[in-house]
């Protein structure tokens with residue numbers, strides 16, 4: 016089995032809306048084309064950054080279809096199918112399988128605090144519904160469930176489990192999951208703010224919510240890590256973190272800020288869906304500053 020196709024920089028795909036806030040096929044495809052032109056290795060569709068939690072099943076299925084139409088055969092496609100019920104997750108998983116996605120992934124069950132046996136069964140039931148490979152999603156800060164190395168080991172007994180997208184903050188978790196899984200398993204760095212350290216601690220690749228707004232910088236950071244240029248890798252990470260902190264410090268949500276920046280970079284994907292907050296007039300000046308930070312960092316590191 017080759018995991019090579021999962022290596023590299025895989026942006027988390029954003030929800031693309033029209034001006035009325037409906038899913039837009041045309042804008043979804045524009046974002047696909049932009050990411051293809053940037054040379055990223057794959058996309059993670061319908062996760063947190065895809066605002067999956069605010070979309071109904073039909074909308075989520077449509078997004079999976081539009082992205083596959085545009086990018087199938089051009090890059091690696093991962094479908095996030097986590098949903099409130101196992102039944103809905105299975106429906107999304109079967110849909111992704113018919114579209115030729117390369118792998119599935121899901122957060123653990125949300126809202127009710129369920130015993131670990133229920134979490135295990137949730138992931139296993141999704142896996143049994145299709146022949147696709149599966150990537151566990153560990154994101155304790157939003158789900159309240161913490162994946163342990165022991166649970167990861169138990170899940171790995173199922174050959175469909177090829178890895179974990181780890182979004183917990185300790186990079187030691189990455190090292191532990193890699194230790195349990197070894198070379199046959201892929202570990203993705205989750206927190207974009209520590210991409211470089213995550214890679215050094217053993218992450219093979221990255222999936223991230225801010226990659227698409229500055230793919231050039233993450234692709235370059237990954238190259239610096241691969242070639243052992245750790246000093247400059249640390250510098251680019253520091254510049255990336257200035258940008259992420261600025262994106263998170265506006266009245267509008269981080270995703271609203273990201274979409275405004277993307278618009279200025281030539282891709283209009285609309286705004287965010289409530290209860291996420293859109294940007295305000297006071298956010299415009301800081302967004303101009305963020306544009307400058309991105310342009311300067313690209314000029315500094317990517318020529």
Ligand SMILES: CC(=O)N[C@H](C=O)[C@@H](O)[C@H](O)[C@H](O)CO
Pocket residue numbers: 063154156157181182204205206207208222223224225259
């Ligand atoms: C908590 C959360 O959503 N984490 C994302 C996934 O790991 C990250 O990619 C963040 O979007 C990113 O690190 C910005 O904070």
Ligand SMILES: CC(=O)C(=O)O
Pocket residue numbers: 027028059061062063064065222223224
């Ligand atoms: C990584 C991320 O932001 C997502 O789950 O979409």
